[in-house]
Every structure is written in C-alpha cells, then in structure tokens.
Amino acid sequence: MSLLSLLAACEGPQYFGDTGASDAGGTIQGLSVEQAELVGQVYTLSWGTAEALPGRVQARYDGEIVLTSPWSEATTEHVVDLVGLKPNRLYELQVQVQDGDEVLSSRRIEAETGGIPSWLPELEVSSSQPPEGLFMTPVYLGDPGNEAHGIVLYDTDGDVVWHTEEASLDTIQTTVSRDGSQLIHLDTQALVWRNWRGEETRRFEHEQIHHSFAELPDGTMGLIFVHPTEYGGDYWLDQSMVELAPDGTVETVWTSSEHLDAMGIDADDWTDVRKFGHANALSWLEEEDAWLLGLSEWGVVVAVSRSTGEVLWSINTAGGGTLEFSGGAPWTMQHRLELRDDALLAYVNSTEDSQCARAVEVELDHAASTATQVWSYEGGTCHSTFALGYAQRLPDDHRLVTWSTSGVIEVIDAADEPVLKFATDFGYAFGYGEWIDRSGW
DSSP states (O other): OOSGGGOSSOSSOOBOOOOOOOSTTOOSEEEEEEEOSSOTTOEEEEEEEEEEEOEEEEEEETTEEEEEOOOOOSEEEEEEEEOOOOSSOEEEEEEEEEETTEEEEOOOEEEEOOOOOTTSOOOEEEESSOOSEEEEEEEEOOOTTOOOEEEEEEETTSOEEEEEOOOOTTOOBEEEOTTSSEEEEEETTEEEEEETTSOEEEEEEOTTEEEEEEEOTTSOEEEEEEEEEEETTEEEEEEEEEEEOTTSOEEEEEEGGGOHHHHTOOGGGGTTTTBSOOEEEEEEETTTTEEEEEEGGGTEEEEEETTTOOEEEEEETTSOSSBEEESSOOEEEEEEEEEETTEEEEEEEEESSOSOOEEEEEEEETTTTEEEEEEEEOTTSOOOOSSOOEEEEOGGGOEEEEOGGGOEEEEEOTTSOEEEEEEOOBTBEEOBOEEEEGGGO
C-alpha cells in the first residue's frame, strides 16, 4: 500500500530553497526549508552561520508558538528535523540563533503539513492535565496478511504528528535512538534504523531475530534470537540473548537452555511445547551493566551479566528463582520490563487466577532474596489482551499503560487516576510503544 496514495491533503513536498534571513547582521545564511517526502508533518530546516552558534526552530499556529526545538550545540552548519506538527495545518516556521546575550531570528516562513493515511484509527481522547509528551507506537489491524500497519507518533490531543507505513506485522517494537536522531524498529526478520524524514538509514537482517531489542550508549544493540536446538532426542526452540556491535559483529551472551537451574526450570515439565521459554522483553540495566530479559511462558525474569553471561538473579513467579516471589498470583505471560531503584515494572497479560491484564510493580530485596509485588493496576475494567502490552514510568510519578489488543492507551497519575486515555474500536492493536518527553524536542 503506497504511503503517497493515502496522503489526504498534500500536493507534494514543499521546498523553499534559500529564503534569506531578516536579522540585521545577516548572521543566518542560506536558510532552506524542505518538507519530508515520506512524512508530510516533518520539515527539515538548514542554515549556516559564520561563527559557531547554538540554533533552534520555532513553529507558530494562529500566531501562537506551539513547538520549539531544543537549542543545538554551537555549530556553523545547522540541520533540524522539526517533529511534532499536526497534519493539515498551516504553520509559520522561524529559525533562531543565539549570539552572546542576543537571540537573532529569521523571517517567518509559511509551511503547510500533509495529511495522514485514511486507514489509521480515529481515537476517542479524554484528557485532564497529562504530562507534556509524544507517544510512539506500532499500529496495526492485527489480521495476518492485512497491509494496514505502520508506526505512529501521537501528541496528547491524539493527533498523528509522524507516521510511516514502512512496517509489517512483525514491527512489534519501536524506540527513539539514544542520540534522538532517528527511530529504531523491528521488521520481518530485521532491525531497521529510520530517520525522521521516514528514510531507512540502516538494516540488519537475521532469520532468528524475535520480539524485542535494546540499545546501549555506544550503539551496541541487544537482540533476542530464537533458534532450534536438540534436547532429549527432540528439536526444541531455544532462546538466546545476543549483542550486535556497531561494526556488525554478533556475539551470543546467554542462552536459555544453558541456565535452567538458575531460573528454577525443569525442562521435562515443558516437553509438550518443546520451547525453552518465550523470550519477549529486553532492556539494559545501567548500574549492573546487565541485560534484563523476560521469558513469558515461564513467568520468568532474569538479569544477565554482559561480561560473564551468567544469571545475576532471577524471578520465577511460580517459584524456584533466586529471588522468592510473593504478593501476587504467578504470571503466565508478561511483556516489557523496566527496572529502576530495585522496582520492577511489567505488563502482565494474565495470571493463574485471571485473564485480565494488569501493570504490576515488584520490589526487589537482594539482601533478603525476595521479590514482592507491591502494586497492580487493571484499568477499571477487564482488559483481556492476548498479545503485547506495555508499561512505562513517566515524569512526576505518572505511568503509561498500553492495553495493546484492547485498543486502549492510558496515562495515570500517582493516585492511579487516568489523566489521558486513547481508545479505538477493537480490531486495532498497539505494539510496544514509547513515551517521549516533549521538553527534549
């Protein structure tokens, strides 16, 4: 399905060329403004300065400033991809540079944003002072073979401010790169890097890539590989944690079948499925320099040392991990994990007692070798989500909960009261998303 054929109100990208500048000293030179060909809500502004100066871009709508990019590092060659504009609107864009105590501005340039694909779901939005931010997520119908799927960036009004259809039903997760210059997402047996103009900049293909990834500060990527192995005379599916170095080198750090005892798993209990768990959640623990990995079929979470490949600790909600789990029913499926200050946040699809999904928080006490569930949130109804789901901590003690195949996204405050809710008809699903602090844009 062609992206350009679905744009509702764009007659082609706008390019303004050298527009000049209106500051008295001519400090801003060779200013050009270009609309992205693949993403009609993105404009790229380029300009030069004789001296290295910080620069930024502001957008006005109806005379009011509605978007300001962060100040750049001081440089003589400036390029800013302005992300966050609503579709089908006429804005005024203006470049600014800081020269000592003085802020110099270019003249204002009118720029009209393009439309969005007609298949994207209309959202019902309820809002009550949510934190400032943008929410990026894969969106798809969920029907195998259906071509209506992509990646979308929403603002808190529920408007689409960025999108690409260059995705597949295997595009389960997407995230912003650590340097903020592009996004990274899964595709069919591939990991893909894509700039804000929608253009693919890098692709790593491997037939064993599965479900989740994470990025280290040096650009190394953590990946999950699923591959056949022999056990007890039969072929099983094994799960490995691997690292992809910036130079393309792949190194296996950890393999599930080699660490069953550390997770409290008896493989003979799983001969009916012949799978060494189902690895589907991966994140990096900075303080421990370890990978945090979830194996959902077992209700297991493990921390794996990057340097040794050994299990530092494990939680088996059915019992048997190095940390004794209590405070809630054993999980039978979970997605996405986040650990901060020994508090583990997870999205749990179901437990032994219920098919209703929930976000949970588990406190870890390594001295006592315990993992205690201390918080649970079900969203005021039973969200029965057969796949995916996501929970994330936000500023000011807010939390994001994505109820995936229920077609609902919520932001709740410290009292578990919803301050933002997106909802759409069942049939659409949201993948692993990410909240982006608007102040960084």
